[in-house]
Amino acid sequence: MLAAAETYRGFRGYFDLAADVVRHLRLLRVGPVRDVLLRQIQLVGVATLSAMAVRAAGVGTVIIAYTTYVLAADPAFAVRILVWAVLREIGPLFAVIMLIVRSGTAIAAELALMRERGELDGLRMMGISARDYIAVPTVVAMALSNLVVTFYFQLLAVGGGILISALLMDVSIAELGEHFFALASLWDILYTVIKSLGFGILVGLVVCMHGLGLAGGEPRLPDAVSRSVMQSIVAVLGFNAVFAYLVFGVLLFGIVRAP
Template sequence: MPTDSPMPAEAQEAQGTQPRVDEREQAGGRWAVASGRWTVLAMSSMPAWTTLSDSLKGVPAQQGRPWDLRPIEQLDHIGAQLLWNHWGQAWPARLEMDSQHKAVLDQVALYTCSPPVEPTVTFAERFRHFAHNGTRMMFVARDFLGLIGQLVLDVGKLLRAPLRGPWRDFSGQIYQFGTTALPITALVGLLIGVVLAYLTSQQLRQYGAETFIVNILGLSLIRELGPVLAAVLIAGRSGSAITAQIGVMRVTEELDAMRVMGIPHGFRLVMPRVLALAITMPLISMWTSMAALFGGMIAADLSLDISPAYFLSALPRAVPMSNLYLALSKSAVFGILIALIGCYFGMKVKPNTESLGRGTTSSVVTSITVVILVDALFAVLFKGVGLR
């Protein structure tokens, strides 16, 4: 029968250096005695950590229990933090230890921070916080509705006292938004009409329905593509200009100077731009549709031998006048929305160049998105108007 061999010296030394806590009878009662090496290296192995955890659970931190740390061979900040947390971050009533261990424990006790206690928030406090701060979408809706309401009041003020209106600004904005935009809108409309006519002619030729190109081009360009294309161009051209103009006035503190002098922002800045785009957008939309129809007529003549005379004579029969009225009213709504969005983001610009660039970009993206959404809404609401 094999006999139990004595434990090797290395194993005895490793077991003696493991950190642990025991209860011992000493002078004055039962003491909690910590021994071994309370360092990261000694606690790094899983058996050592398990043994230390079990021994700490066996010696809970009770009020009035004395502790003896003199048998500890080595103590670093991790071991001291473990002891400090086990004591409930408070010194025991009686403590015996060496001076070097006391210096480490003093540092840990000095710089240990307790986690913040989350305050209990009632439903009424949450509701009050939401009412004051809310979500960003609610703030945007509130400010945008306030801008629309101020516009209505300014238009009423203009109707009561027309002679005091900013007519010079109004005429300048019409020239800036309308006249200077005619070349680019005509060029883009012409090219769109040519492309649409060539693509459509390839399909109609297969079925011998070449004459229906007048119906397709007339309805698509006059009713949908003309107003939307003009609105997208104006949103990128004039909407960004409105935001940049008002934003620069914010950066150079001209808006603050106007407020000090008693000049209302809505009456002198917002209203002229909104009315100018409300008038010019239907005209630009009709101009873009005419350019696109001209390009489509030329392409139809070259690809399908549809003469311009037949094209012009068949167009009124293919496209009822209600489509033109719908397109003009839709373009006016587009112009009002583009101007309002441009003015809103211009007013929200902060006095720095980074905010100016971000506001201009947001203005263009928002304007184009709103134009497409409103166009889809018009298409659903007036799906039975102008179609035979």
């Protein structure tokens, strides 16, 4: 019973924070809040993009090489798997996990350090809400940055995968590119946009909840960071499973299908 009550309070806290962020989006037009937004976007985007290039190209190459050599598939089928994996599943998940590991931890640590130093109390004494000044721009920055990071990863994974695979296999770049553009659709792009924004919003909410101590208990910096990482990953995987089930009627990459 106590565990159920704690779980309910946790979900209620996230919903309340999300509602506050939506209600106060207009504050992004205020100079200091906009400055926090731009600083967070720079911190999140630069830190994540700098570590993405080689990994993204490697993922695309491995997918095409595996389906071609191990599964003995033709190039058209290999590109089909590339579209499904990079655009719909692995791409958005890989990008948001990189975001959590490289940027989510840094922001959670920064917010927890501000709390421990008493900077949040200073804001309250000046009549400034930490939710308005910090949570709103942080959640928006996470959502926008994750969208950019995801498209960046997909571009490098698809482009690098096709280029390197064409060099390693007896297939032309034009042939692989033709197969890709024939299979990719606007729906795949829309699916990526919705999923990436959803992932970023969830990570932003979790980071703010634990970094600012809104989840209760006033956790110290190491606890705030570890809880942010673990709960962000759980939230992202849960959202991914539910979204895939609602859109495609599948769970666990097609192992479970809707009746």
